[in-house]
Amino acid sequence: MIFEYAPAPESRDVVDIKPSYGLFINGEFVDGSGTPFKTINPASEETLAEIATATEADVDRAVQAARKAFGVWSSLPGSERAKYLFRIARIIQERARELAVLESIDNGKPIRESRDVDLPLVAAHFFYYAGWADKLEYAGYGTTPLGVAGQVIPWNFPLLMLAWKIAPALACGNTVVLKPAETTPLTALLFAEICQQADLPPGVVNIVTGAGETGAAVVGHPEVDKVAFTGSTEVGRLIAKSVAGTNKKVTLELGGKAANIVFDDAALDQAVEGIVTGIFFNQGHVCCAGSRLLVQESIAEELMSSLKRRLSTLRLGDPLDKNTDIGAINSAAQLAKIRELSSAGESEGAERWSPACALPDKGFWFPPTVFTGVSQSHRIAREEIFGPVLSVLTFRTPAEAVEKANNTPYGLSAGVWTEKASRMLWMASKLRAGVVWSNTFNKFDPTSPFGGFKESGYGREGGRHGLEAYLKEIS
Amino acid sequence: MTASTNASLRAFLHGLPGVDRVGADARAAMLGTRSIKTSAKRQAIDMAISMVDLTTLEGADTRGKVRAMCAKAVHPDPTDATVPSVAAVCVYPDLVAEARDVVGSSGVKVASVATAFPSGRSTLEVKVSDTAFAVAAGADEIDMVIDRGAFLSGDYLKVFEEIQAIKAACGEAHLKVILETGELATYDNVRRASWLAMLAGGDFIKTSTGKIQPAATLPVTLVMLEAVRDFLALEGRKVGVKPAGGIKTTKDAIKMLVLVNETAGPDWLDPDWFRLGASSVLNDLLMQRQKLTTGRYAGPDYFTLD
Numbered sequence: 001m002i003f004e005y006a007p008a009p010e011s012r013d014v015v016d017i018k019p020s021y022g023l024f025i026n027g028e029f030v031d032g033s034g035t036p037f038k039t040i041n042p043a044s045e046e047t048l049a050e051i052a053t054a055t056e057a058d059v060d061r062a063v064q065a066a067r068k069a070f071g072v073w074s075s076l077p078g079s080e081r082a083k084y085l086f087r088i089a090r091i092i093q094e095r096a097r098e099l100a101v102l103e104s105i106d107n108g109k110p111i112r113e114s115r116d117v118d119l120p121l122v123a124a125h126f127f128y129y130a131g132w133a134d135k136l137e138y139a140g141y142g143t144t145p146l147g148v149a150g151q152v153i154p155w156n157f158p159l160l161m162l163a164w165k166i167a168p169a170l171a172c173g174n175t176v177v178l179k180p181a182e183t184t185p186l187t188a189l190l191f192a193e194i195c196q197q198a199d200l201p202p203g204v205v206n207i208v209t210g211a212g213e214t215g216a217a218v219v220g221h222p223e224v225d226k227v228a229f230t231g232s233t234e235v236g237r238l239i240a241k242s243v244a245g246t247n248k249k250v251t252l253e254l255g256g257k258a259a260n261i262v263f264d265d266a267a268l269d270q271a272v273e274g275i276v277t278g279i280f281f282n283q284g285h286v287c288c289a290g291s292r293l294l295v296q297e298s299i300a301e302e303l304m305s306s307l308k309r310r311l312s313t314l315r316l317g318d319p320l321d322k323n324t325d326i327g328a329i330n331s332a333a334q335l336a337k338i339r340e341l342s343s344a345g346e347s348e349g350a351e352r353w354s355p356a357c358a359l360p361d362k363g364f365w366f367p368p369t370v371f372t373g374v375s376q377s378h379r380i381a382r383e384e385i386f387g388p389v390l391s392v393l394t395f396r397t398p399a400e401a402v403e404k405a406n407n408t409p410y411g412l413s414a415g416v417w418t419e420k421a422s423r424m425l426w427m428a429s430k431l432r433a434g435v436v437w438s439n440t441f442n443k444f445d446p447t448s449p450f451g452g453f454k455e456s457g458y459g460r461e462g463g464r465h466g467l468e469a470y471l472k473e474i475s
Numbered sequence: 476m477t478a479s480t481n482a483s484l485r486a487f488l489h490g491l492p493g494v495d496r497v498g499a500d501a502r503a504a505m506l507g508t509r510s511i512k513t514s515a516k517r518q519a520i521d522m523a524i525s526m527v528d529l530t531t532l533e534g535a536d537t538r539g540k541v542r543a544m545c546a547k548a549v550h551p552d553p554t555d556a557t558v559p560s561v562a563a564v565c566v567y568p569d570l571v572a573e574a575r576d577v578v579g580s581s582g583v584k585v586a587s588v589a590t591a592f593p594s595g596r597s598t599l600e601v602k603v604s605d606t607a608f609a610v611a612a613g614a615d616e617i618d619m620v621i622d623r624g625a626f627l628s629g630d631y632l633k634v635f636e637e638i639q640a641i642k643a644a645c646g647e648a649h650l651k652v653i654l655e656t657g658e659l660a661t662y663d664n665v666r667r668a669s670w671l672a673m674l675a676g677g678d679f680i681k682t683s684t685g686k687i688q689p690a691a692t693l694p695v696t697l698v699m700l701e702a703v704r705d706f707l708a709l710e711g712r713k714v715g716v717k718p719a720g721g722i723k724t725t726k727d728a729i730k731m732l733v734l735v736n737e738t739a740g741p742d743w744l745d746p747d748w749f750r751l752g753a754s755s756v757l758n759d760l761l762m763q764r765q766k767l768t769t770g771r772y773a774g775p776d777y778f779t780l781d
Contacts, residue, residue, distance in 0.1 A: 001522065001744040003736045008510035112508060269701050270498030313737050322510035419493040439495050 005315075008322040010111045014098045017105075017186065020050040023058055023209060024192035026065035027202025033058050034210060039185055042108035043319050043328040043363040051185050054208035059177065059217040062206040066148040066175040067223055069203025074145045074173035078134030085130035085170060087198040092123045095194065099187055103159055104319040106186040108328030108364070109282050111320050117281075121444055122163040125462075128446035129167035132467060136172065139464050144472040145173030146249060147225035150218040152239075153188075154231045155181035155330050156285040156386075162188055164461050165228050166205060172470035174226065175204045179218050181231075182211045183331045216242070224248060226470065230287070233384075233410075233455050251459025251469045253287065253451060255384040256412030258433065259405035260290030260441060263398075264299045266417035270439065272306050275390070278415060278441040280314065280368050283329055284388040287456075288413035290441050292374075292381060294401050297394040304372065304392065311368050312355040326388060329364040338366050338387035345371045345380035350391070376407060384410070398423060402430040411453025415441040434460075481632035488631060488670060494662035494698055503693035509733045516729070520764045522744060523728040524551060527561040527760075528586055528717065528752045532593075532685065541570045543781040544754075545577035552761050553779070561757065562746040563616060567592070568609035575613035586616035586651070590641060593655075593684035595620035599637055606644040617641065618651040620684060621668065623658045631671055638675035651717055651750075652677035656695045657687040665695055669702035673714050681717040681752065690720025691752070693730060700738040716743065719752020725763040728756055 020036065022029040032052025039048050054062070073081070092099065099122075100114040109118075136143040149169045153161035158180055169176050180188035188207050195205045208214055212235075219227050219239050226249045229239050233254040243250050260278045262271045278290025295303050319327035329335040346352050350371040359365040366387055374381050374391040381391050395401040405414055414433040418424055428436045434451045437443060444450070449465035451457060459469050511519050529548045531540060545564050552558040563584035564574050574585045587609035591597035597605075606617055619641050625633040642650050652672035656665050672680050680699055683690035696718045703714045716739070722728055728751055735743050743749050758778045766772050 002741050003518065003522070003732065003744055004515060005509065005511060006513045006515040008512045116508065266492065267495035267498065268492040270495035270502070273498055273502050322508070419495075439498065 005323050007318070009318060010101055010320045010322055012101060012105070012320065015102045015105065017049055017102070020052075021185070021189050021209070022052045023054050023062070024189065024195075024205070024207040025058070025062045026206070027196065027200070029192070032209070034214075037182060037211070039106060039183060041105050041363075042183075042330050043360070045362050048106060048186065051182075051209045053210040054179075054214045054217070056217045059208055059214060059221060062177045062208050063148055063150075063221045063223050065203035066177050066206050069201055070145075070147055070175045072201055073170075073175050073204050076173075078136060081171060081173065082130045082133035084198055084200050085126050085133060085167065088194060088200070089123050089126035089130060091194050091197055092119070092126060096123070099159060099190060101320065102190060103187050104327070106184050107155065107158060108319050108330050110324040110327045111322055112324065113282060118157060118160050121446070122159050125160075125163040125167045125446045129171040129466075132168075132464075133171040136467065136471070139467050141468045141471045142474040146470060146472060147174060148223060149174045149176045149226040149228060149470065150221060150224035151176055151178040151228045152215045152218060152231065153178065153180055155184040156282060156287070158184040159187040159191065161230050162191060164230070168461070168466045169228075169470050170204065172467055174470050177206045177208060177218055177224070179208050179210065179215050182209070185209045219243065226250070228469065229253070236457060249469065251451070251461065252457035253459070253461060254455060254457040255410055256287045256289065256452065256456050257292060257382065257384055257408045257410045258288055258290050258413040258415070259292045259294050260415040261294045261401050261405060261417065261427065262296065262299070262303060263416075263418040263420070263423065264296040265419050267419060267439065268299070268303060268306060271417040272303070272310050274415060274417060274439070274441040275307055276310060276314070279390045280326060280388050281442050283327055283366070285330060285334070285386055286442060288435060288442065289386075290413075290415050291385060291389070291391060293390055293392045294395050294404055295392060296401075297396055300394050307370070308353065308355070311370070314355065314357075314368055316357050316365070316367065317360060326368060329366050329387065332364055334386065335364040335366060338385055338389060341380055341383060341385045342369060342389055345374070345378060345389075345391070348378045348380070350374045350378055350380060376404060382408065398427065402427065406430075406432050409455040412456035413437065481630065484631040484635060484671070485629065488667040491666055491670060494666055496662055499662055499694045499697060503697045503734065506733050506737055507693060507730045511729050511733065517764070517767050519729045519732050520725060520760050520767070521559055522732060523725070523751060524757065524760050524764075525559040525562060526746045526749055526751050527757055528563045528565045528719070528750045529561045529757060530565040530685070530719070530752055530754050532565070532567060532588060536567060536570060538570065538573045541566055541573045542577050545574050545583070547757075547779060547781040548583050549578060549581040551757055555765075558761065558764065562750055565618060565752065568605060568612065568614070571609050571612035571614045584615040585613060586618055587612075587614040588618045588620075588684075590619040592618070592620055593686040595622050596624070599640060602637065603640055603644045606641050610644070610646055610648050614648055616649045616651060617645050618653055618681060620653045620655060621672065623655055626659065626664070626668060626671075635671055635675045638672055638677060642676040649678040650676065651679035651681045653681045653684055655684055655687055656682045657689045662694065662698050665698045666702055669699050670706065673702070673706045673710070673712075677714065679715040679717050679750070681719055683720040685720035685752065688721070691718030691722055693734060696731060697734055697738055700735060700743070703743070704739045713748065715748040715750065717750040717752050722751055722753045722756050723759070724756065725759050728760060
């Protein structure tokens with residue numbers, strides 16, 4: 001019997017999107033000096049709001065405000081800073097639905113994910129680092145904050161990346177100037193309102209919007225003591241160059257081309273789920289996505305047929321529909337990049353497959369796509385696609401799996417699927433990746449450090465380790 | 476797959492892919508978030524009603540109790556003729572004739588538990604004769620329990636041969652094999668027991684007797700749905716699934732249907748292939764159905780207690 005799920009859209013009424021937004025500097029919304037830009041809903045191409053562009057002078061004002069606030073904020077006892085962070089965390093929980101809906105509208109991700117993954121993790125991050133604020137002396141990294149942190153975040157998890165950056169910085173006593181991505185500024189601006197609601201002292205958090213130039217101004221500002229960036233390896237390199245020779249401390253969380261390795265003794269149904277979560281979660285806009293499936297040749301056929309059957313049940317469409325599994329691609333530019341790399345996959349001889357899947361007429365969409373017959377030399381096995389595209393490779397032995405998994409300039413994450421514990425431990429010790437997931441994938445927790453090897457960046461965010469990036473080294 | 480020895484059965488069952496508990500729980504929980512509203516909810520409610528095995532399995536059951544329940548099974552809502560009948564009634568063997576008499580030719584099937592239900596602790600001879608008695612009294616379906624003691628001690632051949640013997644005693648009647656998943660404890664065991672029951676000839680695999688907790692959880696049902704899906708692909712025979720025990724609300728029932736839809740597939744969304752073993756859920760389904768029609772909830776006294 002065909003069981004058709006009726007549309008189940010989450011109401012947009014909970015959010016109030018203003019026609020235009022300014023910059024958040026020194027606790028107030030102010031006009032930007034640059035030419036404003038528009039942020040759109042990637043699922044419909046509808047313009048959502050006009051956003052101010054911060055020029056170098058605006059960024060300077062924000063840094064000065066943060067510098068001034070640093071004196072006050074860093075001299076508060078840790079327990080007092082914790083109160084603010086706990087308050088912010090609670091307001092985030094109270095306004096979770098509003099934030100989730102806004103995130104889905106601006107980013108294109110399914111409401112199921114923004115509601116069940118992003119928002120709970122955002123609140124958990126603030127709660128977690130609030131707990132550290134008065135216990136820094138036990139963390140082992142000293143207790144002296146750095147000063148003003150310049151933070152630039154990507155569009156794939158706008159609010160979660162903000163939480164990863166702001167929560168530890170504030171807990172340690174730093175103040176911040178944060179630039180959200182130009183395609184997804186709205187939740188950061190709503191977060192600015194939450195800072196007001198929490199009575200956070202002015203200047204502790206400043207949010208400046210704009211494109212690459214604004215980001216460069218934040219990173220390059222001489223009075224910024226610490227730079228934290230999450231985004232592409234290409235931009236990460238530019239940042240590393242620009243801060244070279246300065247006293248700025250830097251953490252970079254960059255791209256990835258993670259291997260998701262399935263052995264013939266794996267729990268296959270759950271491995272299939274892990275493959276889906278690995279690459280189709282958040283439309284594959286995940287730096288640690290399991291974009292390379294390495295499957296043991298002896299089960300490749302069986303696994304692929306299970307995977308294809310499972311992919312045929314994925315529901316692509318309106319991000320606000322509570323039953324949607326795959327939302328919209330975040331921007332036209334990203335869609336073009338995914339298309340370009342997918343065409344390259346075909347012309348290099350890999351076999352392309354997608355489930356039957358109707359794409360909406362408006363907006364930016366790409367169907368879940370699987371490439372089989374991929375070899376290490378194909379571009380789709382080497383370059384980060386950052387979209388719902390899986391490249392499938394096979395291996396014969398554990399050693400070959402390790403060799404192929406590590407044979408990439410990246411090293412952010414990896415997944416291993418086996419029911420054999422000794423093999424799991426052996427693999428984990430051999431894989432050069434910041435995170436190795438064992439019989440799961442794309443699981444995050446504020447207590448767990450996250451970061452990369454090689455071109456995936458340096459420094460760790462999350463956990464006790466995440467404090468190190470925001471404290472002066474003990475001499 | 477032939478089961479000539481316990482060793483060959485064991486080799487086969489232990490060669491099945493394992494089930495990762497965390498992953499299975501997460502998948503079931505995710506499917507539990509599906510939002511089934513308006514027209515989909517209406518369809519789901521009618522589908523669920525038509526799949527209910529309306530059950531009474533109490534020591535205190537009487538002819539009167541069974542007759543009343545059977546009348547309700549045929550016409551769940553006396554005020555609304557558009558409400559479908561349930562799939563079957565499920566009673567103890569000595570009350571099968573009574574149930575048969577009431578449901579008559581309504582299309583509602585009579586199911587009977589057998590094989591020393593619920594513990595299954597008796598001789599094969601007793602179990603076969605229990606089954607033959609229920610079939611002779613007019614049962615269309617037999618819900619047998621497996622010997623969990625034999626299963627847990629690794630005597631798969633004993634379980635296998637017992638199911639085969641009961642299947643033979645069923646004749647034309649359909650055989651549902653109750654795994655009592657709450658006593659098997661691990662999902663790996665649930666998968667193995669599912670395959671064992673299917674290989675031995677079961678027409679349906681059923682989670683629980685309803686006497687042991689936990690009973691029909693979503694992840695256990697998920698694992699069993701994966702088993703029937705894979706069994707069809709490998710052996711070419713379609714087997715049904717019946718979660719039973721603990722399904723109390725319309726929401727519980729709809730979650731089960733979503734699980735079927737996205738695991739075994741829409742081909743199983745049919746009373747011939749999927750049943751809900753329950754009793755109290757029926758009134759909640761009727762109440763939600765009426766709410767969809769009238770926009771209002773009626774009090775519990777507007778639904779019959781039979």
